Structures are given as structure tokens and as C-alpha cells.
Amino acid sequence: MPSPEKSLEKVVVKMADHAIGDKNVLLATLGLGSCIGIALYDKFAKVGGLVHIMLPKNPGGKNIVKYADTGIPYLIEEVVNLGASQRRLSAKIVGGAGMFKSESGDSVMQIGKRNITAVKEILKDENIKLIGSDVGKDYGRSMYFYLDDGRVEIKSFNRDLIVI
Template identity: 70%
Template sequence: MSNLVDLEQAVEKKVVKMAGYAVAEDKMLLATLGLGSCIGIALYDRYQKIGALGHIMLPENPGGKIITKYADTAIPFLVKKMEELGAKKRRLTAKIVGGSNMFKSENGESVMKIGQRNIEAVKRYLKKENIYLKADDVGRDYGRSMYFYTEDGRVEIKSFKKELIVI
């Protein structure tokens, strides 16, 4: 396995910002940086080598226009964008990262539980869409950055608290 690729050295790369997304074909590096309570979701069709990366901020859309911000609207949207490139929904797998407990009260209790709510919503909507959750690195109390390689579906996770993780 390779080590984390410097974004500047990658041949083709795209950084996904908060509430953003990217869909790409073979040999792209998609990255989202600084995931706290948000969820980075990588969807992949390994036969077509088509991938999508989304940076989901909240569980449900209350009617907002930025549909990629919310788990319930982002997941079907990403599937649709992948299908437009030739992916088949029945072959999609998912990997998710983030959902940390970033907000604590003075006594250490979780406040708002946004990270946990995001994890639960993403898993619920993946199940609803019949997309297999292949791997995750979620929860706990630290941020992460996620690097998704569409060539092979590999996801590398970097954080200050742990060594490089590959899922």
C-alpha cells in the first residue's frame, strides 16, 4: 500500500469543501479535509472505477437549497451523478469517515451529538438506498482528513491523534 499522497504530487486531484462533492472516474484523488462532526462519504463502483466523495454536514434537509449538505439528500444525489457517468447503483459500496464528538460541555458530556446523529443518518440512508457500507472510521473525539483514490477505491485517513489508516 502506498503512503499518503501529497495533494500537490497527485496527477489529478479535487478537494471537496464543506457541503460539497466531487464525482470522478479512474485515477483521481478526491480529498476532504478537516472532518469533525461532518461525515465524508466515498461511494465507489469498482468495475467502472467511478467514485464520488461528499462532505455531509447534517442529517436531514429542512428544505435548504444545498442538498449535498444533508445525508438524506446528498446520498441519492451522489448516486445519480455517478450513474450519469456509467456507474451501476447495485454495485456501489460506501466508506464513511468523521462524525466526531467535537462539542463537549464543561463536564465532558456531548453537546448536540451532531457527529453521532450524522453517523446514524448516513448509515440509515445508505441502507435505504441498498448501498453496502464496506468500511468506516467514525466517532471518537478528533478530526480527520480523508483521501479517496478512484483507481482502486482505497481511502486513507489522516489525523493528529492516530497513524495513517487505510480502509
């Protein structure tokens, strides 16, 4: 059930990027394949953030939001600075698909699977409850995170709309 178009400010989060906002913002990230979109939300403060990570572990790269192990803690810090309480944060994750297949049909390098594992471990370590997910499988997704109510809509080509 799509949100009636109030005057929400739509912010598109690109690959290896992030954004934060309040109840007047819709955060979107398009074309999640093996990457994962992580939505963090404080339903009482009605603030949250979205990070589009590409890989599980930062080898020392400067773009910390590209990696789960540095991007998620950074996003937590950002939403707390905006008024969220870390103890009230919940998470929803989307993506982590096995997009690239070998001739045998197996997913090459297992990047999506490795991203899913890393993201879940980091959220657990940060004591953030994972309350919704649409991960894995073999197709891309786009993610729309409504900060007025915390709803995440997932759209995929030739598939029904999913709301988590």
C-alpha cells in the first residue's frame, strides 16, 4: 500500500552512500543486487537513515559507508546525532542477491551471502533488532524507506510489491 504522496522530500541514496532524515523524508536506493540497503529507524523520534553497502569488510578504504563493518556504525552515529536513541533503533535490510552465476548455476564469490551474514552480525553486535528483511535469491530490488512510519517498500521487476 503506497503512501499517499504527502509532501515528502525524496532522497536517493546511491551505491556506497547514505542519507538520514526525519518524518518528512522518503529515502530510496535503487538497483540493489548483491549490495544491501540497511534502514535504521527510531519510531518514537521518527528519524532514521539508509546506507547502501557493497561489501562486508573495509580493507582500509576511505569511503566507510561502502562496507558493512564501518558503514553501519557510522549510520548509527548519524541517526543518533539527528535525535534517535540507539536503544530504540530497529533495522530492515534488503538485497544481498546472488547475481552472478557460474556455468554450474552457483553464485560466484557469494558476495550477497557474505554481505547478509556480515550485516546481521553487526546489527546483533550493536544490539539493533532486525525486524524485517527481503534478502538473498537471484534478482535485484529497489527500496523505499518512509520515515513518517518506518515502512519499507521493495519493488522488483515482474514481482509483486513487498512491504516490510
